[in-house]
Amino acid sequence: MNKGFSILVIDDEVQIRKLLEISLEANDYKVLFATDGKDGITMAASHQPDLILLDLGLPDEDGQEILVKLREWFQNPIIILTVKSAEEEIVKALDHGANDYLTKPFRTQELLARMRTALRGNTIKNNNEPISIFGAVSVDFVSRTVKVNNENVKLTATEYALLTLLLKNDGRVLTHQYILKEIWGQSYSEQTQYLRVFVAQLRKKLEEDPNRPKYILTESGVGYRFNSG
Amino acid sequence: MKSIIKYKKPKSQYLISVLSVVLVSLLCLFVRDIIEYKVVGYILLVTVSLLAIFLEIKPVLVGAVLSALALDYLFIKPYYTLHIDNAEDAFLLVMFFIIALINAVLTNKFRRMQRAIHIIESRASTMKLYNTLLDSLSHELRTPIAAILGSIDTLQQKSVNLSSETQEKLHSEIEKASMKLNYQVENLLNMSRLESGYIQPKLDWCDVKEIIYNVCNRLTEETKDHKITYYIDDNLPLFKLDYGLMEQIIYNLVYNSAQHTPKGANITIKAEYDVDADYDQHIDLIKKCVIIIADDGYGFPEAEIDRAFDKFYRFKSAKTGGTGLGLSIVKGFVQAQNGTISLKNRDEGGAEFTLEFNVDCLPINSLKNE
Secondary structure: OOOOOEEEEEOOOHHHHHHHHHHHHHOOOEEEEEOOHHHHHHHHHHHOOOEEEEEOEOOOOEHHHHHHHHHOOOOOOEEEEEEOOOHHHHHHHHHOOOOEEEEEOOOHHHHHHHHHHHHHOOHHHHHOOOEEEEOOEEEEOOOOEEEEOOEEEOOOHHHHHHHHHHHHOOOOEEEHHHHHHHHOOHHHOOOHHHHHHHHHHHHHHHOOOOOOOOOEEEEOOOEEEEOOO | OHHHHHHOOHHHHHHHHHHHHHHHHHHHHHOOOOOOHHHHHHHHHHHHHHHHHHOOHHHHHHHHHHHHHHHHHHHOOOOOOOOOOOHHHHHHHHHHHHHHHHHHHHHHHHHHHHHHHHHHHHHHHHHHHHHHHHHHHHHHHHHHHHHHHHHHHHHHOOOOOOOHHHHHHHHHHHHHHHHHHHHHHHHHHHHHHHHOOOOOOOOEEEOHHHHHHHHHHHOOOOOOOOEEEEEEOOOOOEEEEOHHHHHHHHHHHHHHHHHHOOOOOEEEEEEEEOOOOOHHHOOOOEEEEEEEEEEOOOOOOHHHHHHOOOOOOOOOOOOOOOOOOHHHHHHHHHHHOOEEEEEEEOOOOOEEEEEEEEEEEEOHHHOOOO
């Protein structure tokens, strides 16, 4: 199912390259490698990969700058790899146009899932379905109604807007600032309190167990991710 | 006493020495007519001896010379001249000077030896701490590595036919060991972050309830033999805390509880806030966030409980591993957010950690319907 997709891995660690080569090729991806930023940009230009895995900690150049340079012309998904406890770096990279991120050490299954999501693109944009279903929840975009177990659930206008934004970005991480700007407007981009409260409310109304959410997931220090399963 | 010796500047030492001798001489001058000059000699000798205990050698020598001069000039007849009339007095003065010198030199020598012993002792205790650290660290890091290598060796053995069930078990051992290794490395990194003073909390509105559940969901595997009960108010306000630090604090405390209590033990997590009758109208009021994590395990040995948060400290009775880093990181992270943490043994058995944060809070009801 992944046949034909070519993946460019930009990472200086030989162990990680080896691991990715084995696990990605086993999943029918075509894998290309670059060991530093300069090489990576050249390879991206000459091979036009379908997706780039970019390590933020490269020896020759700041990963953020490589990301910015790539994004000047490269349209396909970029997933960044980074070390843990670097939330600010992650948020910055997402602002610079990265589609997603993984922190080392990461699990291969997780990586493959993120890659599939990124390669699939925005679900709603692509298939224009008027109804979206996840678990026991169905969202009708035409009548703007939400049902859980076939029973109508009343959402406030803000809750509905937040839900559709998350649905439109199924599988993608959205930063706090991005969500706040989209739903509440530019001047609210630092007002995380609204986000906390409304996410908690949405979970209470839609999740089976709001304390162990399956769909609206928290990305510590970064934002939220919707996962339809 | 040692610190006085160490830090007193040499200049002030000379001053003290000279002033002491001058002062004692002047006092004796008042009673010169009723006491014999030999007694004055003893008094001055005692003064120089006392100086030798507290001061460096050179200022003491100056004091000794000065006291000899003072004795001769002020107390040995004829007064106010260095001239000495009889041989007995001259002999006495020379003896006085020699005794003062020997006194100063010997005391100094003794003190130097003492200092050398002290340095050796403190080096030994540093070495001991270092060895304890190395012991626990190498144990905590090598055990999972051994588990990983061992499992892989067995999986690679061509001569043995492993059932798929056994293979699965070995794979899961590798996975568990890797996670453990990751946790220890994480702790080491956090400790070095704390040590370097690099931690600057990023305070933002936090849903403490979400943090607690999020962390405990991640610890499902580690707490599968324990029962966790939550007492968290549905209307818990948002608090201005650092999300990442709070996650690590709760993670380490719950992980610690799970590691050091027997199977089937209960862990309770409470999150509360200061109730204010009309807090809705005063949303800017500073409130207290209180998180209590307790278990019904063995508790901490009462004699050592004060040392629980010390870096690298491991309880003498501790059977299960540990680097002595987890709780000290918790304390560091709590303090970085201006919070306090306390630990006590519960009357009914088990340990209880109480975290308190005096931080801004925001009742969620005020935002709900916007």
